[in-house]
Amino acid sequence: MKIYRAPAGLWDIRVVDITGSIASAGTATQPVDAEPPPLTVLPHTLRMASMPSPKKMVLFYDPDEFEEFVKEWVPALETKYPLVERHGGSGDHGIDVAGYLSSQRLEGEWHNYQCKRYSSALTWSTAVVEMRKMFVFAAAGHFTVPTRYIFVAPTISRSLPRTLAKPTDSMNKFLQELDTATEKIVTNLTAVQREAVKGLAAATDFSIFECVDLDEMLKLHSTTPHWAERFPYTPLDQGPQTLLPPVQPSEVESRYVQHLLDVYRERYPDKISNLEQVSGVAKADEHLKRQRVAFYTAESLRLFARDSTPPGYFEKLVEDVYDSVVEVAECTYPNGWERHGAVTTAAGNVQLTPTILTPFVQPNTRKGVCHHLANDNRLIWCQEGDK
Structure with missing residues (x-):
């Protein structure tokens, strides 16, 4: 293929094939000495190869x-x-x-x-x-x-x-x-x-x-x-069945509920000294109900992971939450109520390691995981040294 240039003053590009005949021609009025028009370079589109179906x-x-x-x-x-x-x-x-x-x-x-x-x-x-x-x-x-x-x-x-x-x-x-x-x-x-x-x-x-x-x-x-x-890249068709908290806290809740009771006693020292008195303080009562719903949302996912995935998937979620909130929990706060609020808010922003469970992690699940951590004494709301 040969490219011929037209006389000065015109762009005249002719593409000639090996036989000498003109395959195509184009004429432009732009002067030869003028800057050529800028090129627009489109970014290469990266496409991930699709995974075969199960x-x-x-x-x-x-x-x-x-x-x-x-x-x-x-x-x-x-x-x-x-x-x-x-x-x-x-x-x-x-x-x-x-x-x-x-x-x-x-x-x-x-x-x-x-x-x-x-x-x-x-x-x-x-x-x-x-x-x-x-x-x-x-x-x-x-x-x-x-x-x-x-x-x-x-x-x-x-x-x-x-x-x-x-x-x-x-x-x-x-x-x-x-x-x-x-x-x-x-x-x-x-x-x-x-x-x-x-x-x-x-x-x-x-x-x-x-x-x-x-x-x-x-x-x-x-x-x-x-x-x-x-099939780790294939989403599960069905997620966990939501568990609702029983009327009275069960044995599995005893430790994280005790940590919450410490928060309420600290915040309302004249009104709350035991769990039965929490229902008499509207703000504390509603707060406890929300935390228990969150705990059981996370518990639903834990049981689902136990029955539907190999070991370690729910535990990885727990570690993701802990690694993201532990620094927040170790800050100094006026009281346990403030620490609890700061930690559960931070849990909502956790960047999770993508797993087959990730699509089923709700905002309330993250908050509930904090109470799973409290059940293991890895998160404690009321700490000495708070001001």
């Missing part, structure tokens, strides 16, 4: 990781198991994740969660191989037939749930195909063993076989503490 992440799990994901999900089901155990691997006898309903484990009532992680959707032709394996090992006495057998897979064909929805037809289909099965676990059976497998299958209610899709699994997995660890 569903897409699970689709990329290898079989071992998928089994671990299922093991985390099973305890969130309505059925409460005394023990959930992962068996996946060589020699697992067709059991990936087992949920036991009694201490007898595989000799008692139990549920099998069969994990199938394939690039394509799970179909009958794949599922029936696992069903045959289960009956072969059960007939051999390795375990009792599970009372539920659930196929879990990232994608499931539309036809499989329809087939399993008709247990009698499923059983007949299974028995018919057993004679033509080609996998070694079946072809290696003796005639007596094959009849034992047939008899066991014929005596089994095939309604035990079910399948679960990934959307349902993810919805329940999000209620477990494992969700935040697996």
Whole structure:
């Protein structure tokens, strides 16, 4: 490409391609010696790569990781198991994740969660191989037939749930195909063993076989503490359920309420000497009610974090608040009332470390965290040396 300059007095820019023909031309009346017009430089736009959704992440799990994901999900089901155990691997006898309903484990009532992680959707032709394996090992006495057998897979064909929805037809289909099965676990059976497998299958209610899709699994997995660890950049669908303070302070409140009582006794020495008298002083009574609501707002988040996130998330929030208000608390104040007000106001401006809990931290939560700290004697409102 060549650029030609026009005679003096004009800007004439012609862009010529390698053949010599003019590709484009432009003429301007600005003198050659004049300053060229200023360039406007637009800042480069930085865009963060979007994180894949939990569903897409699970689709990329290898079989071992998928089994671990299922093991985390099973305890969130309505059925409460005394023990959930992962068996996946060589020699697992067709059991990936087992949920036991009694201490007898595989000799008692139990549920099998069969994990199938394939690039394509799970179909009958794949599922029936696992069903045959289960009956072969059960007939051999390795375990009792599970009372539920659930196929879990990232994608499931539309036809499989329809087939399993008709247990009698499923059983007949299974028995018919057993004679033509080609996998070694079946072809290696003796005639007596094959009849034992047939008899066991014929005596089994095939309604035990079910399948679960990934959307349902993810919805329940999000209620477990494992969700935040697996998908830390994905917000939780539901936050904590707000707890309301009981009429009378509970045992868990005793220490921070005592610290507040010290504040009221200091501020109203002629009117308040014990907790029962606080209700007789309107300002103190309303103040105590607000603090108790704040405490339970933070307590709601603490319990939610305990049940929905790995350990340490709520504790990090507490440390963020403490690190931000401790200097304020150590200043000198006329009384504990003023210190309490200054500290709780400062708590409202705390810059929190971003975590999966951050969206659920309300202004009242921060104030309530101050009372959690008071419960541990890390914040004390009435101090010697106040003026």
